[in-house]
Amino acid sequence: MITIYTFGPYFGLPDASPFVMKAMMLLKLAGLEYREDRGGLRRAPKGKLPYLDDAGTIVADSTLIRFHLEEKYGTDLDAGLDPAQRATAWAVEKMCEEHLYWAVVAARWLDDANFAKGPAGFFEVVPWPLRPIVERLVRRKVAAAAWAQGLARHTPADRDRLAIRDIDALAALLGEKPFLTGEHPCAADATVFSSVAHLLTPTFDTPLLEPTRMHPNLVAYRDRMMRTYFPEFAESEAMVAG
Numbered sequence: 001m002i003t004i005y006t007f008g009p010y011f012g013l014p015d016a017s018p019f020v021m022k023a024m025m026l027l028k029l030a031g032l033e034y035r036e037d038r039g040g041l042r043r044a045p046k047g048k049l050p051y052l053d054d055a056g057t058i059v060a061d062s063t064l065i066r067f068h069l070e071e072k073y074g075t076d077l078d079a080g081l082d083p084a085q086r087a088t089a090w091a092v093e094k095m096c097e098e099h100l101y102w103a104v105v106a107a108r109w110l111d112d113a114n115f116a117k118g119p120a121g122f123f124e125v126v127p128w129p130l131r132p133i134v135e136r137l138v139r140r141k142v143a144a145a146a147w148a149q150g151l152a153r154h155t156p157a158d159r160d161r162l163a164i165r166d167i168d169a170l171a172a173l174l175g176e177k178p179f180l181t182g183e184h185p186c187a188a189d190a191t192v193f194s195s196v197a198h199l200l201t202p203t204f205d206t207p208l209l210e211p212t213r214m215h216p217n218l219v220a221y222r223d224r225m226m227r228t229y230f231p232e233f234a235e236s237e238a239m240v241a242g
């Protein structure tokens with residue numbers, strides 16, 4: 001049995017991390033059973049989640065997990081796509097992960113009110129009097145990572161303008177198709193779905209929620225994917241935003 005190391009459900013979503021949700025989706029798209037383990041962060045080989053244990057083979061990083069599943073189980077999660085569609089899917093995935101994701105991180109971790117509504121809850125397991133110290137350290141680490149990536153150096157207004165370009169691009173690329181590249185999901189749908197679901201959760205008051213909600217095709221896509229792949233979350237509070 002494959003074990004995937006996760007943070008667990010938060011904000012009405014299957015996982016607090018879009019990368020973990022993506023990896024869970026990839027496992028579902030590959031038709032593989034898995035179990036979740038929420039206690040793996042301290043032993044994470046790269047200090048991040050997700051990572052996976054497949055009969056003793058440890059794979060850390062959601063995209064490397066994809067490659068592992070495709071290689072070990074002989075499946076092509078982009079089956080049926082031509083080279084240009086594969087290239088577009090890859091570029092869109094990396095736009096979500098390396099650009100849009102950081103706007104979501106900034107909105108949640110740098111804004112005090114949003115931090116209190118979301119990430120602060122991750123530290124409830126830390127006993128007093130350590131909790132505020134650990135919380136401050138981790139928050140500082142996340143802020144430093146967002147600064148190093150670059151998006152956090154902009155004013156919030158510029159950051160949001162840049163992220164809204166990504167959101168509009170996703171909506172335009174999806175169009176009226178059920179999935180990013182057509183009638184069937186491809187690997188990048190795992191990322192796009194988890195990104196859109198995270199953008200739409202009403203837990204956070206962010207300037208990215210309304211620009212996402214304004215695209216009925218993105219909302220319908222999120223709803224469709226959630227109903228199909230995570231039906232246990234289809235009625236959660238995160239789905240109210242649509």
Ligand SMILES: N[C@@H](CCC(=O)N[C@@H](CS)C(=O)NCC(=O)O)C(=O)O
Pocket residue numbers: 016017018019047048049050060061062063
């Ligand atoms: N490139 C990695 C990114 C994973 C990632 O950034 N995970 C974050 C949560 S969204 C994490 O585990 N952060 C914990 C930390 O930095 O301490 C992937 O695709 O899996």
